[in-house]
Amino acid sequence: MSKILIIADHDNGSAKKITLNTIDFAKQLIAKRGGSFDIAVIGSGVAGVAAALTGHGAGAVHLAEHADLAHPLAQGFAKVVADLAKAVGADVVAMSASSLGKDALPRVAVRLQAGMASDVIGIGDAGGSVAYRRPMWAGNLVGDVVIDTPVHVVTVRSSAFDAIAASGGASPVQSFAADPGSSRAKFVRFDGTQSSRPDLGEATVVVAGGRGLKDRFGAITEPLADLLNGAIGASRAAVDDGFAPNDYQIGQTGKVVAPQLYFAIAISGAVQHLAGMKNSKVIVAINKNADEPIFKVADYGLVADAFTAVPELVSKIKALRS
Amino acid sequence: MKILVSAKRVSDPNAKLAISGDGKWVEGDVEYVMNYFCENAIECALALAEEHGDVETVALGIGDSDETGRFVRQGALARGIDRGIVVSADEGTIDSDLIARVYQKIVEKESPDLVLIGKQSVDGDSNQVGQLLAEYLDWPQATFASKVELKGDQVEVTREVDGGLEVVSLSLPCVITADLRLNEPRFASLAGIMKAKKKPLDEYELDDLDLGDAAPKVRIAKMTTPSGRKSGVLVKDVDDLVAKLRGEARVI
Ligand SMILES: Cc1cc2nc3c(=O)[nH]c(=O)nc-3n(C[C@H](O)[C@H](O)[C@H](O)COP(=O)(O)OP(=O)(O)OC[C@H]3O[C@@H](n4cnc5c(N)ncnc54)[C@H](O)[C@@H]3O)c2cc1C
Ligand SMILES: Nc1ncnc2c1ncn2[C@@H]1O[C@H](COP(=O)(O)O)[C@@H](O)[C@H]1O
Numbered sequence: 001m002s003k004i005l006i007i008a009d010h011d012n013g014s015a016k017k018i019t020l021n022t023i024d025f026a027k028q029l030i031a032k033r034g035g036s037f038d039i040a041v042i043g044s045g046v047a048g049v050a051a052a053l054t055g056h057g058a059g060a061v062h063l064a065e066h067a068d069l070a071h072p073l074a075q076g077f078a079k080v081v082a083d084l085a086k087a088v089g090a091d092v093v094a095m096s097a098s099s100l101g102k103d104a105l106p107r108v109a110v111r112l113q114a115g116m117a118s119d120v121i122g123i124g125d126a127g128g129s130v131a132y133r134r135p136m137w138a139g140n141l142v143g144d145v146v147i148d149t150p151v152h153v154v155t156v157r158s159s160a161f162d163a164i165a166a167s168g169g170a171s172p173v174q175s176f177a178a179d180p181g182s183s184r185a186k187f188v189r190f191d192g193t194q195s196s197r198p199d200l201g202e203a204t205v206v207v208a209g210g211r212g213l214k215d216r217f218g219a220i221t222e223p224l225a226d227l228l229n230g231a232i233g234a235s236r237a238a239v240d241d242g243f244a245p246n247d248y249q250i251g252q253t254g255k256v257v258a259p260q261l262y263f264a265i266a267i268s269g270a271v272q273h274l275a276g277m278k279n280s281k282v283i284v285a286i287n288k289n290a291d292e293p294i295f296k297v298a299d300y301g302l303v304a305d306a307f308t309a310v311p312e313l314v315s316k317i318k319a320l321r322s
Numbered sequence: 323m324k325i326l327v328s329a330k331r332v333s334d335p336n337a338k339l340a341i342s343g344d345g346k347w348v349e350g351d352v353e354y355v356m357n358y359f360c361e362n363a364i365e366c367a368l369a370l371a372e373e374h375g376d377v378e379t380v381a382l383g384i385g386d387s388d389e390t391g392r393f394v395r396q397g398a399l400a401r402g403i404d405r406g407i408v409v410s411a412d413e414g415t416i417d418s419d420l421i422a423r424v425y426q427k428i429v430e431k432e433s434p435d436l437v438l439i440g441k442q443s444v445d446g447d448s449n450q451v452g453q454l455l456a457e458y459l460d461w462p463q464a465t466f467a468s469k470v471e472l473k474g475d476q477v478e479v480t481r482e483v484d485g486g487l488e489v490v491s492l493s494l495p496c497v498i499t500a501d502l503r504l505n506e507p508r509f510a511s512l513a514g515i516m517k518a519k520k521k522p523l524d525e526y527e528l529d530d531l532d533l534g535d536a537a538p539k540v541r542i543a544k545m546t547t548p549s550g551r552k553s554g555v556l557v558k559d560v561d562d563l564v565a566k567l568r569g570e571a572r573v574i
Contacts, residue, residue: 074456099483136447137447138444186491228574253441271335299555304559
């Protein structure tokens with residue numbers, strides 16, 4: 001029997017969809033081990049987020065608020081998570097492998113004397129123990145990991161789980177007196193990337209561009225993304241060269257996505273890039289060099305100059321729709 | 323000021339990897355390289371030392387003692403790090419938690435003002451050691467750093483996070499983990515390689531470190547190769563692509 005505590009990801013106003021993927025993880029774990037799950041909403045002025053998560057079958061939604069958590073830093077956030085996990089008697093603490101999850105959950109593990117598995121993509125079995133399945137070597141290998149401590153801490157790869165729709169339950173919201181303690185770290189500022197397009201992790205279409213697009217990165221990717229209501233992504237090389245912001249990066253060290261439709265435009269297909277997109281449903285590669293490894297994973301490959309092929313694609317899809 | 327920096331060897335992620343007979347790690351006969359993120363951490367330590375002077379830099383590698391020692395010399399000391407420490411341990415079974423506890427013991431011996439570690443190992447991809455260490459020490463941390471500026475006893479760090487860039491300010495001592503855009507790692511010079519041969523390298527066994535319980539908390543039960551994606555087709559032109567996306571794949 002598990003008592004799972006899910007830490008919600010939110011933007012201070014509403015829960016992020018990745019929280020619903022973590023609920024799917026918890027439900028799969030419960031199907032194997034039995035038990036129940038609670039959700040924790042930690043932040044400042046986030047009662048609305050907690051209220052919005054009461055319909056998913058949690059035993060309780062814990063609301064832990066403190067002014068210092070408006071811009072949570074790992075040290076204080078981890079303390080609150082661990083205090084809450086102890087208070088509710090959780091033996092599994094799970095959060096999506098978001099930047100806050102990666103930043104804070106190892107510290108939670110230390111506080112709970114727990115072993116931790118990062119970026120879990122599935123649940124297996126190893127001689128009767130639960131094994132957490134996770135990618136290693138940029139996804140070239142997969143490890144089944146067993147945690148030998150009474151408490152387990154995991155981060156969950158959202159793209160490997162479904163976003164669970166509300167089931168109509170009415171979990172009680174319970175206040176928890178959050179105390180992030182003191183820290184020698186101070187939040188200075190956040191420079192956000194402005195975008196009106198869907199979030200990379202949530203979009204059903206992703207239009208990703210590589211180094212080959214140079215300073216026309218936006219001019220080539222944006223019209224296609226806008227037409228298909230997609231998000232824009234990038235290879236590391238396109239980010240390194242300054243054509244795209246850092247949070248567009250897809251891959252081993254960036255975001256991991258699995259949309260219905262993924263366009264890899266002028267991207268060569270290095271293993272580190274494939275690590276972030278190879279589980280997409282349909283992959284389209286547009287590249288002028290037919291020998292690139294991206295064509296080995298693409299469902300549809302077009303050998304062409306992106307500067308002419310992508311605008312043509314946009315106008316032909318438009319024509320088809322009108 | 324003293325900086326402790328990480329130097330881990332990893333099996334080359336670009337090489338063809340084979341799973342070992344017991345299914346729990348990769349085959350012994352693989353090429354090794356310095357973990358890319360450690361190269362960024364080392365470069366950052368060297369740049370801070372050059373900029374601020376009076377900085378002692380120490381590299382720590384944990385693993386097979388002879389091979390790890392060679393990597394610490396070639397990858398860290400030859401680039402300019404002042405001295406090295408090697409702790410021997412079984413690379414196939416040690417977990418991030420035990421590595422963090424080894425770091426903690428070395429921090430207690432060395433009292434560095436700053437610990438600079440890679441954001442993740444490119445073999446296990448765990449992304450844990452820096453954060454675990456910071457909690458064991460009860461120090462502040464700044465992970466995924468793409469910029470590090472030392473300002474007296476404060477360090478200002480730009481972090482690559484979801485949605486953009488976050489700037490935090492920490493007072494020393496603290497832990498920082500390096501992301502790839504932090505810098506462009508230098509190569510070792512010939513003179514550096516010669517000098518590295520004479521630089522001090524301390525060696526410890528796990529037993530020398532008073533770890534108390536030296537058991538890992540996490541173990542790999544089994545490794546597998548994920549089933550690959552089967553390649554698709556090349557389309558003739560944009561019309562063909564549009565037709566297939568609409569007719570066959572039904573995604574537009
Ligand atoms: C530790 C580590 C982590 C990494 N993490 C990531 C990661 O998270 N994500 C990631 O993406 N990379 C990552 N990388 C980098 C990765 O190895 C590659 O270097 C990178 O993905 C290459 O990006 P690219 O395909 O855009 O550039 P390139 O490899 O330079 O390819 C450019 C492509 O554009 C094509 N092209 C050029 N002009 C045109 C045109 N006009 N029309 C059509 N095609 C054109 C070329 O044929 C070529 O295929 C990582 C590397 C390391 C070492
Ligand atoms: N065996 C090791 N020796 C030295 N440093 C290590 C070792 N393992 C991990 N590290 C450091 O800890 C970081 C995070 O590791 P990991 O949690 O394994 O992803 C790496 O980038 C290294 O900088």
